[in-house]
Amino acid sequence: xxxxxxxxxxxxxxxxxxxGRAPTLRTYLRRLPTGEKSPLAxxxxxxxxxxxxxxxxxxxxxxxxxxxxxxxxxxFVSNFDGxxxxxxxxxxxxxxxxxxxxxxxxxxxxxxxxPTAFAGFVQRNQIDTTFFVSAYPDASVAQVRExxxxxERFTNFAVSVQGTDPAALRRAFTARFPxxx
Amino acid sequence: xxxxxTATRQRSGSPLVPVGDARTVAVQTVDVRTVxxxxxxxxxxTAITVMTPIKPGMTPLVRLxxxxxxxxxxxxxxxxxxxxxxxxxxxxxxxxxxxxxPQEKERLHYDYxxxxxxxxxxxxxxxxxxxxxxxxxxxxxxxxxxxxxxxRPVGPFKAYIHANDLAVDHYxxxxxxATTKTVLAALRLREKLDAFRVKAxxxxxxDDFKRAYDAFLVDIQHDL
Numbered sequence: 231x232x233x234x235x236x237x238x239x240x241x242x243x244x245x246x247x248x249x250g251r252a253p254t255l256r257t258y259l260r261r262l263p264t265g266e267k268s269p270l271a272x273x274x275x276x277x278x279x280x281x282x283x284x285x286x287x288x289x290x291x292x293x294x295x296x297x298x299x300x301x302x303x304x305x306f307v308s309n310f311d312g313x314x315x316x317x318x319x320x321x322x323x324x325x326x327x328x329x330x331x332x333x334x335x336x337x338x339x340x341x342x343x344x345p346t347a348f349a350g351f352v353q354r355n356q357i358d359t360t361f362f363v364s365a366y367p368d369a370s371v372a373q374v375r376e377x378x379x380x381x382e383r384f385t386n387f388a389v390s391v392q393g394t395d396p397a398a399l400r401r402a403f404t405a406r407f408p409x410x411x
Numbered sequence: 412x413x414x415x416x417t418a419t420r421q422r423s424g425s426p427l428v429p430v431g432d433a434r435t436v437a438v439q440t441v442d443v444r445t446v447x448x449x450x451x452x453x454x455x456x457t458a459i460t461v462m463t464p465i466k467p468g469m470t471p472l473v474r475l476x477x478x479x480x481x482x483x484x485x486x487x488x489x490x491x492x493x494x495x496x497x498x499x500x501x502x503x504x505x506x507x508x509x510x511x512x513p514q515e516k517e518r519l520h521y522d523y524x525x526x527x528x529x530x531x532x533x534x535x536x537x538x539x540x541x542x543x544x545x546x547x548x549x550x551x552x553x554x555x556x557x558x559x560x561x562x563r564p565v566g567p568f569k570a571y572i573h574a575n576d577l578a579v580d581h582y583x584x585x586x587x588x589a590t591t592k593t594v595l596a597a598l599r600l601r602e603k604l605d606a607f608r609v610k611a612x613x614x615x616x617x618d619d620f621k622r623a624y625d626a627f628l629v630d631i632q633h634d635l
Binding site: 375 | 589
């Protein structure tokens with residue numbers, strides 16, 4: 231199944247938006263806080279994710295025959311630490327208010343209060359991934375963050391001990407970087 | 412090693428941006444609707460989302476190209492060369508989900524190729540890189556979509572991607588200030604550091620420790 235690479239999972243869902251609701255949904259999404267305050271940050275396992283509302287398909291010109299969508303669609307794309315079931319569960323558990331505010335504009339949305347129904351809705355709207363690549367497929371979000379922190383800490387340390395005598399260096403290192411748990 | 416604090420903390424840029432270049436991608440609080448309405452950013456991470464119609468009968472060919480990509484190291488190597496991509500994926504969309512009334516069932520005339528990517532650097536640098544580094548791969552993947560002008564010259568290729576780039580309404584990255592190179596360097600460094608921490612406990616003589624520490628610094632110099 232091409233939905234995974236290493237321990238990472240590529241999810242895509244497309245949900246039909248109720249008539250006339252696309253502008254409201256779009257506005258809500260655009261006003262969501264970003265960065266650490268994004269509701270997705272609460273999940274802790276999301277590397278990169280996005281929501282987009284599409285109203286129609288892009289026409290390429292002849293010889294393509296122009297076609298139009300009958301509904302707007304809410305597309306959710308996420309690259310996260312698997313497995314899928316835990317992730318969907320986490321959305322319902324950790325961001326139920328936002329999930330309802332977003333997918334509540336979609337046809338057939340059961341609400342996040344019932345995790346089983348929510349999972350069913352997500353999976354019914356899932357579109358399989360054909361090809362998925364990551365530069366670091368085996369690293370979880372936690373591992374990436376810990377590694378970035380360790381790199382910064384060690385860089386600061388290395389700079390601070392330049393010119394120190396060997397005994398002091400050894401003491402400083404073993405104090406700052408004891409054996410990992 | 413006599414680097415200054417500033418030098419050791421300098422972020423590694425993408426292969427196309429000289430280190431020390433003053434350009435930055437964006438600040439975190441920017442509205443995702445930027446100047447032309449489609450470019451989404453979070454910190455240094457940039458998003459592109461594209462969906463193009465596949466020419467009739469060509470879907471199996473696209474699947475084959477993707478299947479081959481998954482199983483051949485050649486593509487993996489090419490993508491590693493484009494070392495500013497965090498995550499990317501392609502999905503062949505053969506239909507859109509039906510959730511029942513009042514939704515009208517969608518009957519798509521074509522299959523669509525959906526592409527989503529997360530990278531660091533600017534939108535232009537990204538397309539430039541694909542055009543320069545993996546043009547044959549681009550032709551193989553998008554050559555079966557209507558309207559694809561070819562990967563070179565890059566002007567029409569950029570116009571094509573831009574025309575098909577879908578506006579993102581919310582974009583999130585878990586470590587938005589880190590480039591892909593930085594993430595890879597940090598993962599490598601942490602692994603080596605953990606190993607050295609274990610080793611260090613067995614080295615009680617200070618001069619022996621200093622030698623081991625200096626050797627460790629040489630080992631990780633490219634990861635700092």
